[in-house]
Amino acid sequence: MTTPAATAPLRRDGLGWYLYGVAAADEASARLGAGLAAGAVQGIDLVAEGPLVGVTSRVSLQEFAEPALPERLRDTTWLEQMIRTHEQVLERVLEDASVVPCRFCSVYRSEAELRRFLSERREVLQAALDRVRGRVEVGVKAFIDRDRFAAGRARQNEDVRQQETQVSSAEGGRAYLERRRFEQLVASELERFRGEAADRLHTRLLAAAEDGLALPLQAPELSGREEEMVFNGAYLVTADRGAFEQALASLGRDFRDDGVELELTGPWPAYNFVPEELGAE
Amino acid sequence: MSSRELEGYRSGQPAQLADVLERVLDKGIVIAGDIQINLLDIELLTVKIRLLIASADKAREMGIDWWEGDAFLSKRNGQGELEERLRKLEEAAGLPTSPKQESG
Numbered sequence: 174m175t176t177p178a179a180t181a182p183l184r185r186d187g188l189g190w191y192l193y194g195v196a197a198a199d200e201a202s203a204r205l206g207a208g209l210a211a212g213a214v215q216g217i218d219l220v221a222e223g224p225l226v227g228v229t230s231r232v233s234l235q236e237f238a239e240p241a242l243p244e245r246l247r248d249t250t251w252l253e254q255m256i257r258t259h260e261q262v263l264e265r266v267l268e269d270a271s272v273v274p275c276r277f278c279s280v281y282r283s284e285a286e287l288r289r290f291l292s293e294r295r296e297v298l299q300a301a302l303d304r305v306r307g308r309v310e311v312g313v314k315a316f317i318d319r320d321r322f323a324a325g326r327a328r329q330n331e332d333v334r335q336q337e338t339q340v341s342s343a344e345g346g347r348a349y350l351e352r353r354r355f356e357q358l359v360a361s362e363l364e365r366f367r368g369e370a371a372d373r374l375h376t377r378l379l380a381a382a383e384d385g386l387a388l389p390l391q392a393p394e395l396s397g398r399e400e401e402m403v404f405n406g407a408y409l410v411t412a413d414r415g416a417f418e419q420a421l422a423s424l425g426r427d428f429r430d431d432g433v434e435l436e437l438t439g440p441w442p443a444y445n446f447v448p449e450e451l452g453a454e
Numbered sequence: 455m456s457s458r459e460l461e462g463y464r465s466g467q468p469a470q471l472a473d474v475l476e477r478v479l480d481k482g483i484v485i486a487g488d489i490q491i492n493l494l495d496i497e498l499l500t501v502k503i504r505l506l507i508a509s510a511d512k513a514r515e516m517g518i519d520w521w522e523g524d525a526f527l528s529k530r531n532g533q534g535e536l537e538e539r540l541r542k543l544e545e546a547a548g549l550p551t552s553p554k555q556e557s558g
Contacts, residue, residue, distance in 0.1 A: 192485070253471070260474045276482040290485060301483070312473055388476060395472040418461075425462020435463035438473055444481035451483060 190220070190281040191232040193262045193274070194442060195291070195298050197306070200270035201226040217262060220284065222291035225298055228266050229287065237280045263442040271306040273298060274442040294451055301447045308383060308409050309440035313421065314391075315374055316400035317367070321432030323359045326366060333358050370433060371404040374424060381420035382408035384446055403433065407445040414440075 196205065198221050205219065220227040235241055245251055259277055266272045281287040291298070327333045336355045343351040371387070379385045385408035396402050410417040418437070425435045 194482075256471075256474060256478050259478050260469065274477075274482040276484050277478045279483075279485050391472050391476075397470055397472070421463050422461040429462060436467070437463055437465040438467070438469065441477060442482075444477040447481075447483050449481070449484055451485065 187234045187282075188231045189234045189237055190218075190227070190229045190284060190287045191237070192279045192281060192287065193217075193228045193230070193259060194266060194272040195275070195302065196226045196228060196266060196270045196272045197299075197302050198224050198226045201228070201266070201272075205266055205269040217265075220287060220291070222288045223295060225291045225295060225302075227287055227291055228262065228272065230262070232280060234280075234282065237278070242278075264440075267309065267440060267442050271302060271308070272442050273301045273305065273447045274444050297448070297451050305409070305443040305446060307412055308443065308446075309412055309414070310443040310445055311408050311410055311414065311417065311437060311439035312388075312441065313374070313378060313404070313406045313408065314396070314402060314436045314438070315370065315404035315428070316396075316398055316434050316436070317363070317370075317403050318400050318432040318434070319359075319363065322363055322366070324432075326431035327359045327362045330358070330362050333362055366431070367403045370428065370431070374404050374428075374435075375406055377420055377424055378406060378408055378417070381417045382410045384409040386445060388445075400434070407441075409443055409446045412440075 201219060202221060216230050218229045218231065220229055236245060256277060263272055263274050336358050340348065340351045340355050375387055385406055388405040388407055390402045390405050393399060408417065421435060421437060
């Protein structure tokens with residue numbers, strides 16, 4: 174495959190700038206800069222340009238450019254490590270400064286290009302930073318335990334209760350059929366409850382946050398939990414998180430008897446609350 | 455173990471890979487144009503990475519070395535099941551597809 178004519182010739186031995194995110198110079202240079210100088214974070218360079226700072230690492234362009242990169246990405250050990258590093262660097266920055274996170278594998282070919290980006294897109298980056306300043310993203314996931322739901326919440330439904338009586342009084346082959354019927358009723362009750370629970374959770378959490386959105390549910394293979402995920406949300410909250418955690422705790426108590434368990438993740442860099450596209454230059 | 459568990463929710467677990475992925479790969483600003491890897495590449499990679507990780511966790515659950523014997527991952531075989539799934543996903547997403555395997 175040939176390189177498109179528009180791109181500059183690749184210096185095969187060259188180093189590029191991997192951009193993890195953008196922070197404000199006043200915050201980052203003082204606190205984060207001190208940490209970096211003290212060797213708290215290895216291999217991270219702060220590139221200051223006006224009021225903004227790019228959080229970068231030098232990476233080998235040979236590793237990150239075509240044709241090596243697609244090949245590299247097949248190496249899942251490398252891949253997972255890169256993805257984790259991306260997140261860990263940003264989490265470290267977040268301890269000291271607000272940060273606008275970049276997507277995985279944002280690499281500049283030269284320092285000049287990186288600096289040009291920071292200065293040309295200053296306004297929109299600044300606006301994105303202002304939005305996340307003093308705030309963090311948190312994740313909330315809700316899982317439901319089917320057995321506990323069947324034993325608790327599902328019994329609020331009249332049909333479920335009646336059917337349960339049928340199950341206990343039936344014998345032999347009929348008992349099996351009544352049992353099946355009971356399980357079907359519980360399943361349809363669960364189906365109804367799922368949507369209702371997700372709505373209630375999101376409405377109340379959103380009221381306690383600056384902003385929020387529902388994310389796609391994760392299948393058990395991804396979530397690593399046997400219980401079914403019924404809600405997955407991300408919220409932008411003030412860094413102290415007090416009001417939000419109170420709302421979450423109250424919801425957790427409300428939902429406990431229904432077999433629902435809530436899980437809080439983060440603080441995350443505000444991935445879900447920065448613009449995806451920066452707009453035309 | 456967090457004392458918050460008593461308060462009604464769990465917290466403080468190490469980040470699950472799935473939570474990291476849904477952020478690092480899907481969100482965050484995209485700097486189109488200036489970068490070495492263009493946007494289209496990233497989208498294609500994202501689809502691939504999704505398949506990789508989904509397979510990874512599934513197989514870890516089953517306790518096997520999931521990357522072995524997987525044509526897509528082990529060698530540039532290009533005819534594996536994952537390639538086919540990727541091609542379909544790309545098609546569905548309206549992206550230019552990987553070269554289709556000629557069947558006849």
